[in-house]
Amino acid sequence: MADQGKVVTTSLRVAAYFGRAHKAVLRKIANMKCSSEFNRRNFALVEYLDAKGEQRPMRFNCDHGSRLNRPARSEMPSLPLQF
Structure with a gap:
């Protein structure tokens, strides 16, 4: 999904895509x-x-698509997100 030219998704969409509980x-x-x-x-x-x-928590993930906005490799999570 795109929002103002940025690639974005939510934890709800990730859960639905992988068939996992939110x-x-x-x-x-x-x-x-x-x-x-x-x-x-x-x-x-x-x-x-x-x-x-009812209000529930959700994570909103934004990938700016630019190397300048991406974290240094040392900041990347050490464990992959495997669902």
């Missing part, structure tokens, strides 16, 4: 071994309204 995807993101700065820049915590109208 809470499992949130847990994987939270447990990644990366700096808090990397997490803040790449996995913004937001809320959404679920089917019952």
Whole structure:
């Protein structure tokens, strides 16, 4: 999905794509071994309204598509996200 020329997705879409529970995807993101700065820049915590109208947590991921905006290799998570 694109938003103002940026490639973006959400933890909900990742969960649906891989056929996993959303809470499992949130847990994987939270447990990644990366700096808090990397997490803040790449996995913004937001809320959404679920089917019952209740607010739930969701991660919003933005990939700017530019090497200048990508973290240094040393900041990349040491473990791959495998669902």
